[in-house]
Amino acid sequence: MSKSICIVFNKAPYGSQAGRELLDIALMAAAFEMPITAIFIGQGVYQLLNNQQPDILNIKNHSATFKALPLYDIEQILVDQNALHQFNLKQDDLLEIDELQFSSTDDIKTRIANSDFVLTL
Structure with a gap:
């Protein structure tokens, strides 16, 4: 039986490479x-924001790659509802990924x- 892995995204997408490295x-x-299981907590919920434009800052946009998670059989994608509320975000502000679970x-x-x-x- 395979060991289970939780990958916790807890940092904003830009300013460090943490999000990109965890995605890889x-x-x-x-x-x-x-x-x-991919988990987005705290500022990590910003990883999933729709319509990011980091190219303005000459930074590569990796956010669209999160849409590929289900294609890699990563179907447990949890988003912390409390973090969304804390940052005044709504579910509609996030990338459209059917497998997102608001927890x-x-x-x-x-x-x-x-x-x-x-x-x-």
Whole structure:
């Protein structure tokens, strides 16, 4: 039986490479058919904002790659409802990914606690 992995995105998409690097790790781990859960908490919910324009700052836009997560069989994609509320965001502000699940902080904590490995940067 495969070990489960939670990848926790907790940083804004630009200003560091953490989001891009975690996304690369998620896609690479998916190639090994490991059960992966992508979790977006805190400022990490900004990773999923629709209509990002980092090219204005000469930064590569990696946000569209999140739409590919289900294509890599990463179908557990949790977004912290509390973080959305904290940053005054709505579900409509995020990328259109059918597999997004809007979860409570407690549900997310439980998912992380039940994972074999947890990765964050």
